[in-house]
Amino acid sequence: MKRLCALLFSLSAIAPAQAIEFNAVQADKSSVSFVFRQMGVAVDGRFRKFNAQLAFDPAKPQASRAALEIDLASVDAGSAEANDEVATRNWFNTKAFPTARFVADAVRAQGGDRYELSGKLTLKGRTQTLSTPLTFRKDGALGVFDGSLTIKRADFAIGEGEWAAFDTVANEIQVRFHIVAAATK
Amino acid sequence: MRYTSIAIALHWLIAAAILGAFCVGLYMAGLPVSPWKLKIYSWHKWAGVSIFMLVVLRAAWRIGHPPPPAVPMPRWQALAAETVHRLLYLLMFAIPLSGWLMSSAKGYQTVYFGVLPIPDLLSKDVELGKQLAELHELLNFLMIALVAGHAAAAIKHHLIDRDDTLRRMLPWRSTQATLPEN
Numbered sequence: 001m002k003r004l005c006a007l008l009f010s011l012s013a014i015a016p017a018q019a020i021e022f023n024a025v026q027a028d029k030s031s032v033s034f035v036f037r038q039m040g041v042a043v044d045g046r047f048r049k050f051n052a053q054l055a056f057d058p059a060k061p062q063a064s065r066a067a068l069e070i071d072l073a074s075v076d077a078g079s080a081e082a083n084d085e086v087a088t089r090n091w092f093n094t095k096a097f098p099t100a101r102f103v104a105d106a107v108r109a110q111g112g113d114r115y116e117l118s119g120k121l122t123l124k125g126r127t128q129t130l131s132t133p134l135t136f137r138k139d140g141a142l143g144v145f146d147g148s149l150t151i152k153r154a155d156f157a158i159g160e161g162e163w164a165a166f167d168t169v170a171n172e173i174q175v176r177f178h179i180v181a182a183a184t185k
Numbered sequence: 186m187r188y189t190s191i192a193i194a195l196h197w198l199i200a201a202a203i204l205g206a207f208c209v210g211l212y213m214a215g216l217p218v219s220p221w222k223l224k225i226y227s228w229h230k231w232a233g234v235s236i237f238m239l240v241v242l243r244a245a246w247r248i249g250h251p252p253p254p255a256v257p258m259p260r261w262q263a264l265a266a267e268t269v270h271r272l273l274y275l276l277m278f279a280i281p282l283s284g285w286l287m288s289s290a291k292g293y294q295t296v297y298f299g300v301l302p303i304p305d306l307l308s309k310d311v312e313l314g315k316q317l318a319e320l321h322e323l324l325n326f327l328m329i330a331l332v333a334g335h336a337a338a339a340i341k342h343h344l345i346d347r348d349d350t351l352r353r354m355l356p357w358r359s360t361q362a363t364l365p366e367n
Contacts, residue, residue, distance in 0.1 A: 039227040040299030043292065078292050079311075085218045168220040 021180040022143030023055040029142075029180035032070060036077075036153075037170040043082075049074035054181050056107070056143065058136060061115055066104035068177070073098060090160045097124045105129075115135055117147065123156040145179040186253030187353040195243040196354060199236060203332075207325060230288060230295045234303065236298070244274065256348040262338075269335050274330040283324055287317035307329045320332035 033046035049071035056064045072092045077083050087094040104119035107145035110133070132149035152171045153159050159169055188196070196279035209229050216222040255263055288295050290313035296302045307313065342350035 040222050040296045041227075041294050081218055162220055167218070168223045 002088050019057055019059065020182045021057045024182040025052040025054055025179045026135040026142070026182060027052070031178045032068070032177075033176045033178075035172045035174040035176070037172070038168055042077045045075065045077045047071065047074050047083075048076060052179050052181075054145075054179065056136070056145070057180070058143075061107045064104065064107040066102075066107070066119070068116065070100040070102075071098065072100055077085055090163055093124060096109055100124075102130075107134070110150045121151070121156075124158060126156045128155050139180075141182060143181045143183065145181070146177070148174060148176045150174050187358075188251050188252055189246075190248055192243070192250060193354055194357055195239060195246065197356060199243060202232060202236050202239070203277070203328070205229065206236060207329060210325065226320050227299065229294075230284065231298055232251075233281040233284045234295065234297050237278070240274075240277040240281075243347075244278075253353055256342070256350050258342075258346075258348075258350075269331050273328065273331055273335065276324055276331070280321065280324050280328060282357070283317055283321040287314055287321050290314035343367050 025056045027050075030050075030052060031046060033044065033051050035042050035044055037043070039047050045069050051069045051071075053067045054065070056066070074096045075083060075086055075092070078084045086092055089096075089138065100121065100123040103118055104117055106118050108116045108118075110116055112134050115134045115136060116131055117134045118129065120127050121130050128151075130149060130151065132147045134145060134147040138143050150172050152162070153168075153169075153173050158173075163169060187193070202265070206229060209225060213222065215226045216225070217335060254264070260267075284304065286294055288305040288308055290310050292301055292309035292311075294305050339351040339354075344347050345353070
């Protein structure tokens, strides 16, 4: 009993010290980008405007919350011409579906600085469950989250009609995120 | 005296490829975005890389195999012919290079036949990309003007002067000998 009390006491002493929650995303330091292939050529793109919300305590990853909302009109798909094209009905159909939304269901520790994040991505009216590897590191007082996953554009009807075949624009799109968040008490 | 058969083959192959790539380039620039446009742009770039390699081959061959001596003609004509030939060689190098640099500056790496990435010498710079596009176009129109002059001169030598200037570059051997052997 004495030992249990001592254990509980020591745990309670440790827990508050470790309960540091990274929850204030710094948008100017964060990025959501992607790479797609057209005719075998890798083309970089990114979203200039997105809103990420996060609550992550490295000591309690399973209690994390994360959500990302992307303003699809802020896309940079490589050129002005490409930006106009991806806003059309065949691609994002930005008028009808202005935002993409990802909501995390679970974060699982994978050992070291690695985690697995799973959740639901809603894009162009279609929702899919995804999971992505994620790394977390501390940079001074900031928490830095990096991840990369491959999604298939056809799963979300991105690129319909004449673009539906994958011979010019490949189905696989690599999405990368780099989220920097400060901790608030 | 004729050019070597390798020189003749490269001359006509490159001439046909350049005219083809030029026409495709004119056509594709105005297309609306579509899979067809992305395909034809890639084909044009692959053609440019192929032409560049053929031109390297041709220049190397030319260095090792000097052309036959020019047929007698007024000094100004010989000088004009020499100048145009030099400019055409220069443009055969400069045009594919400007296309490659333009593509890099626009943020689209050239990947030969979709499998062999050609390194980007320039990083993405949209303004520079626009300037290089204008340079690429300007060099092409200059080249087409020179090619037209070059072809017109060859035809004039053939039909009016009736000398061997064109005949020595023709892929087939002509039975008609118009110049007496010295």
